[in-house]
Amino acid sequence: MKRPGCWKTPAVAVCLVLLAGLQAQDLQGHVSIILLGATGDLARKYLWQGLFQLYLDEVGKGYSFSFHGAALTSTKQGQEFVTKVLESLSCPEDVAPERCAELRGRFQQLSQYRRLRTSEDYMALSKDIEAQLQHEGLREAGRIFYFSVPPFAYADIARSMNSSCRPGPGAWLRVVLEKPFGHDRLSAQQLATELRSFFQEEEMYRVDHYLGKQAVAQILPFRDQNRKALDGLWNRHHVERVEIIMKETVDAEGRTSFYEEYGVIRDVLQNHLTEVLSLVAMELPYNVSSSGAVLQHKLQAFQALRGLHKDSAVLGQYQAYSGQVRQEQQKPDSFHSLTPTFAGILVHMDNLRWEGVPFILMSGKALDERVGYVRILFRNQAYCAQTEARWVADQSQCLPRQIVFYIGHGELGSPAVLVSRNLFRPSLPSESWKEVEGRPGLRLFGRPLSDFYAYSPVREQDAYSVLISHIFHGRKDSFITTENLLASWAFWTPLLDSLAYEAPRLYPGGAANGHLLDFEFTGTQVRFSQQQPEQLVPGPGSAPSPSDFQVLQSKYRDSPLISAWPEELIAKLADDIEATAMRAVRRFGEFHLALSGGSSPVPLFQQLATRHYGFPWAHTHLWLVDERCVPLRDPESNFQGLQAHLLQHVRVPYYNVHPMPVHLHQRLCAEEDQGAQMYASEISALVTNSSFDLVLLGMGTDGHTASLFPQSPAGLEGPQPVVLTRSPSKPHQRMSLSLPLINRARKVAILVMGRMKREITMLVSRVGHEPKKWPISGVLPSSGQLVWYMDYEAFLG
Ligand code: BG6
Secondary structure (H helix, E strand, O other): OOOOOOOOOOHHHHHHHHHHHHHHHHHHEEEEEEEEOOOOHHHHHHHHHHHHHHHHHHHHHOEEEEEEEEEOOOHHHHHHHHHHHHHOOOOOOOOOHHHHHHHHHHHHHHEEEEEOOOHHHHHHHHHHHHHHHHHHOOOEEEEEEEEOOOHHHHHHHHHHHHHHOOOOOOOEEEEEEOOOOOOOHHHHHHHHHHHHOOOOHHHEEEOOHHHHOHHHHOHHHHHHHOHHHHHOOOOOOOEEEEEEEEEOOOOOOOOHHHHHHHHHHHHHHHHHHHHHHHHHHOOOOOOOOOHHHHHHHHHHHHHOEOOOOHHHEEEEEEOOHHHHHHHHOOOOOOOOOOOOOEEEEEEOEOOOOOOOOOEEEEEEOOOOOOEEEEEEEEOOOOOOOOOHHHOOOOOOOOOOOEEEEEEEEOOOOOOEEEEEOOOOOOOOOOOOEEEOOOOOOOEEOOEEHHHEEEEEEOOOOOHHHHHHHHHHOOOHHHOEOHHHHHHHHHHHHHHHHHHOOOOOEEEOOHHHHOOOOOEEEEOOEEEEOOOOOHHHOOOOOOOOOHHHOOOEEEEEOOEEEEEEOHHHHHHHHHHHHHHHHHHHHHHHOOEEEEEOOOOOHHHHHHHHHHHOOOOOHHHEEEEEOEEEOOOOOOOOOHHHHHHHHOHHHOOOOHHHEEOOOOEEOOEEOOHHHOHHHHHHHHHHHHOHHHOOOEEEEEOOOOOOEOOEOOOOOOOOOOOOOEEEEEOOOOOOEEEEEOHHHHOOOOEEEEEEOOHHHHHHHHHHHHOOOOOOOOHHHHOOOOOOEEEEEEEHHHHHO
């Protein structure tokens, strides 16, 4: 082909480059990008710009492109919209304005809008792509379908696309999906199954735009490039805590119909903050550029997450929110939303690297500033002999030591990586990260900026531009795989369920929030630091608060009764148990405690684990009152509850822990295995007179206690100290201490909590000794003491 002017120098050099480009173009092939939802908000704000950036970055490297904006909007309106957006596209700062205009012009020529509604429209699109390839003699490299549409539209689009728009053999297909990816574990699973019927896993790119934020995308490379310095530091021995924070000043006005369905945990924590958490917490793969290895290590990190419970979270809602929902969704004046717009969550990982390190995840709308960061704060175990005025940033070990991935906004105003100078000088790729210039007076995380080695990107890039480039290069580690998604929902769904009816704390918004949303954590529990001020309490302000009540002491079934609000009741019971333990250890050198399972004792276990530093754990033997016939690792197992909420936090010697032998010879509670007899022998060998120092019982709504149920005679009398029984509810098979053994105890405490117990509490208060009907009525220690602990809801209703 004749190429005019190419023989003249200096144009020769330019022509050679062009020729090389054209040949390379032939080599790499043609890519068609179809943007569905091309007239939407996301497309207008980010996606068109991201596609333009991709074009700028890649066109010289041998690819040819065509961009198809598509939506339901009519062709005329859509074309007008797209033309307007394309005119506003910008180039990187170092591109001269004329050159930028020229590039934009070329991009515009390659871009067109079309209406895509029916399956015929999809067929026509595919035909047009094929015709273009043929006409221009291009080899097809692949097609990208970017679904910037609400999830309810996914299935129809996917079906049409799958049946008529797949590229020919040898070319790839990439389908890009935007959140929300479900509402909980089940809906995410359903959506995933539906999508899997159309697309292969490797074809799907689920976007979490936080993975495209430059500081977030730098976490793994940073860990990799600074392996040597971080190797000894990135663990529970050195890290005091990790904060993963996304604060916003905006509220949810204008999008309450979405927000009301989701709330802050689903909107931000389940995805953005969890992804960041996994990048910080995962084991570092040997090769961080292997997508497969990164994704696999990420999944392992999910597996190490300790389950969350109600007390792992504090929730808030900005005051204007309910009003906005009422207005935007025509709700009656009486409507009050329970949707949280603020959440602080305490997460722990159960693995050797992170055990005991608190990970704080926090996000909220209508807060005092917009900022996002991950802060790894290291323990400080130094004492500095000189006065603070003489401490030098890069030498003093007494100054705080921290690494911060500053995602953006805030005081600094741009993404950054900050490393305290007293840690180490980090290595970052100099072509993409530069040292931040000094900003006298600027303080971050309690220190002047000059205390940090601080780096920011040479070229700031929007997250979507980064991700579009990663899609193009097939970098799957920047996206959410199905397994990853389901693991995240599996982690969050139980917490979301348990919080569904919790009233969030109301906050005024902005700077006026003061310290209202500050929270504190101990052990696995988190709570607001301040009491809720009265004027913010919704509904009748006169509801009694726990502190309005004293712990009441009276009698129930002729035995002492202690009643209080739950928190105080648990505190009192824990104190009493500790006092009993101290007495027993002083007198006999050991303390034998038999504990029930279920949900009522959980707060007690937590209280003992986190508040009772003087407890003589080293001399305590822990026994089970009853057990479900499931493996000990099963979440239903009483022992598992004890392990999760108490054992793993205290130091009870291994040989003092006595789970019930329900799982023998690879089967559960078989009579022939004689598990009950084995447990009885163990008790008789270790507990003097088989008389426990303290037995903690509960009472079921049917009057059962331990695993001794009405209408089932096993264990109510007779010589067998430990028995196999049957529960009316699943799992049916149980093992239990018998009533005669329980009644040998020196002390029995019965804990009854919650409104559900109100009726049985009233009933049992009137009945005599009728263990067959109400096994609880058979609890009468022969020479020991019985004490009832009831909260007001169980006792007063
Ligand atoms: C989105 C959430 O995923 O992230 C929004 O749906 C939130 O509620 C937004 O405002 C925050 O993203 P960025 O990039 O502004 O920090």
